[in-house]
Amino acid sequence: MAHPANTVAKPAVQKAVQPWPPENQVALWTDKYFTRTQQVVQRFGDAEVTYAVFMRRPVLAATRMACDWLQTMVQERGQTVSIEQVFQEGDWVGAGEPMVYITGSFVTLVDLETLLLQKLGAACVAAYNAHAMCEQLPQVAFLAMDARHCAGTEMAELMAYAASVGSKAAQRSSGAKGFVGNATDATAHFFGASSGKGTMPHALIGYAGSTLRAAQMFHETFPDQDLIVLVDYFGRELTDALEVCHAFPELAAKGRLGMRLDTHGGRYIEGLDTQSSYDILERNAPKAIRGYRTETELRHLIGTGVSAAAVWHMREALDRAGFPNVKIIASSGFSASKCKVMADARAPIDVIGTGSYLPSNWGETYATADIVAYDGQPRVKVGREFLLKRNEDDIL
Template identity: 70%
Template sequence: MDQRPPPSGEAPGDAAITARTDAYFNRTRAIVRRFGDCHVTYAVFLRRPVVSAPRLMLEWLEGVARSRGTRFDIEVMHPEGTWVGAGDPILYLSGSLVELSDLETLYLQKLGPPCVAAHNAYQMCLELPQVAFLAMDARHCAGAEMQEMMAYAASVGSEAARKEGAKGFIGNATDATARWFGAPRGFGTMPHALIGYAGSTLRAAEMFHETFPDEALTVLVDYFGREVTDGLAVCHRFPELAAAGQLAFRLDTHGGRFLEGLDPAESYAVLERHAPGAIRRYRSETELRHLVGTGVSAAAIWRMREALDAAGFPRVRIVASSGFGVQKCRVMADAKAPIDVVGTGSFLPDIWSETYATADIVAYDGEPRVKVGREFLLRRNGKRKRNGPSPA
C-alpha cells in the first residue's frame, strides 16, 4: 500500500509567512539582514517520546526554499515511523539565518501534532493487532490543515505497527485524506441522523442498501436502545449479506446507559463466561468502566457477539466506536473482546501542550553555541545518532 501521496499545495509567499509568524522572528530577520547573514543549524525536537512524522514539515520547508531561491540542508535523525526519545532531535535544519529565522512558528506547527498522534495510533494498533482501525477524526479537527496532519499521522503510526504484525488502519472517513491510506475515498455508511430520518434501524438499513446495493452494509444499532433486537431484525432482513460477511453492526452505545439486556450484574456475568481474568486484573475505575460499565464496554461487545452467534449469524462483524484510545484498546485486548473494526478519532492528542515542538539554534557559522540548559542538543563529535530503536 502506497502511504506516500505526492506533495500538495503551493509554497507560501513571504507575506503569508510574515502575517502568521511570531513578531520577534520577523524582527530577527530584519536585524540579521541589516547586520549580516550567517549560516546556522537548528535542532528540532519534542519534549516527550513520539513517533517521527516529519513529512508535512519537510514538504513545507522545501516549498519555502524554492520560492525564496535558497536551499536548506535537512538531516533527519529519525526517519518517518521510528521512535524518538524525549528531547532527542528529530532533525537538524541548516541554512541562511535570514531565510530561516521567520519560519520557526509555522514549521513547528506542522511537526509536533503529527508526531504525537502517530505515536498514539501506533500504540492503539499494537494493543489490538488483529483488529482493523478506521480513522474517524475529521469532526474533531480544527479545520482542513489539522485533518491532513491527523490522517497523515494515523497512516505513519499504522505503518509502524504493521511492521510488527498488526493490521493497523485500513482507511478513514473523508475522501480528501483517504489517499494517506492508499484508498480512493473515505469509508462510512450511516450516522445516527439517518436512523432518525428513517424512523427505524431496519428501515435505515433498507434505504442504504437500496441506494448502494453493491456496497457492504454497516448499521448503527444503538439509536433506539435495542442493539440486539434491531441488529437481529436487520440480519433476518438481509440473510445473504449476513452469510457473506457483508453485514456489520456498529456499536456506539451512549455512556449514559448499558447495551440492551445488560446491567452491572449481567455485565460481570458476560465477562465471567468469556474473559474472567480481565475482571480480576483491572487496575483502575476507568479500566473497570471499559470492562463492565455503560456504553461500549467489553461486556457489551461480548453480549452482541453471543446474540449474533446464537441466532446463526457468526459472520456478521462488529464495529466498535466511542472513546477508543490507547487505554481502552488495551482493556479490550485483555478482555479478548471480539471486535472486527475499531472506529476512532481518539488517537488525536489528549493534551495539546504535549504536541509543542521546539527548535534551538545549535551552531552559528559552524561554531557550536546553544543557550544554557540545552547543551544536550549539540551534535556529539559533529554528529548525533541517526536512528532510534523501533517504536515502543
C-alpha cells in the same frame, strides 16, 4: 414520513492540497519576533545557521509533511536548505532527542519556524497515539474518524498523515492490521485508498425513522458497498441488529454486514446491567475480571456504553441467531488504555473507529527548535547543550 426520491450527487473532483500558508502569507502567521529578527539580520548581515528540532516527550517521528513544506517555502524563495532527518518515519524518539537538523540562511529560515513547529509537534504525538492503539489490538482494524474533532482542514490532514505513520510502525513491529482507512476523501491517500470510509451517522437513522429502514435506504443507494449499520439510536442494539440481519441474510452470510456499537456512556446497551455484564465476561474472558482494575478499566470492562461486556453481548446474540459472519465495529471513547482492556477481555471486535484520541494530549504536542550553530560554530543557550551534534564527522 415522506422522503424525497433517492438521488446521489456526484462527488466534486478532488484537488491537490496546496501548501498552507503559501510563501506570500508566511509573515502574517509567524511570531512577530521572528519577522523582526529577520529584518535585523537583513540589516547586519546574514549567517548560516543550524536548527535542532526536538520535543519534550517521547513520540514517533512524523516529520515528512513539515519538512516537505519547509523545502517548498525555501525553494520558492530561491534558496537552498539542508534537512537532515535523524529518524526514519515511525521511529520511536525519546524526550529531548533532536529529530531534525536544518541548515541554511538565517534570513531565509527564521520566519518559518513558527509554522514548521505547528506541522511537526501534533503529528508526532498523534502518530504515537495511533501506534499505541494498534499495538494493543494487532488483530483489529482501525478507522481514523477524527476529522470532525480537528481544528480545521490543515489539522485534519496532519492527523490522517500521523495515523498512517503510527499504523505503519505497528505493522512493522507487531504485524498489526493497523489503520485501514479514514473518514474523508481528501486524506484517504495516506492509507492507500481513493476515498474515505463510512456508511451512516445517527442523523440518517433519525431521518429514516427506523434502523432497518436506514439500512435499506443505504443498501439501495450503495448496493456494492458493505453495509455497516449503527444500532444504538433507539436503544435497541440487539433487537435492531437482528432485524437488519434477517432482512439481509445474504450480506450477513458473506461477511458484508456489520453492526456498529456507539452506545454513549450514559446507559447500558439493550439487555445489560452490571451483574449481567459480569456474567458475560465470566463466560467469555474470566481472567479479565479477576485481577486488580482501576475504576476506568472496570468501566471499560463492565460499565455503561461500549464495554467489553457489551461487545461480547452482541457477539453472543449474533451467533445464537445464526449470524457468525456479521462483523462488530466498535466506537465511542476508544483510546490506547481502552484498547488494552479490550485486549485483556479478548473482545471480539473486527474494527475500531477512533476519533478524539488521535489529536489528544494537546498539551504535549509542542515542538521546539533551537539554533545550535552560527556559521559552523556551535552555540546554544545554556541547558540545551544536549542538542549539539556529538559526531566529529558532522558539521559541528
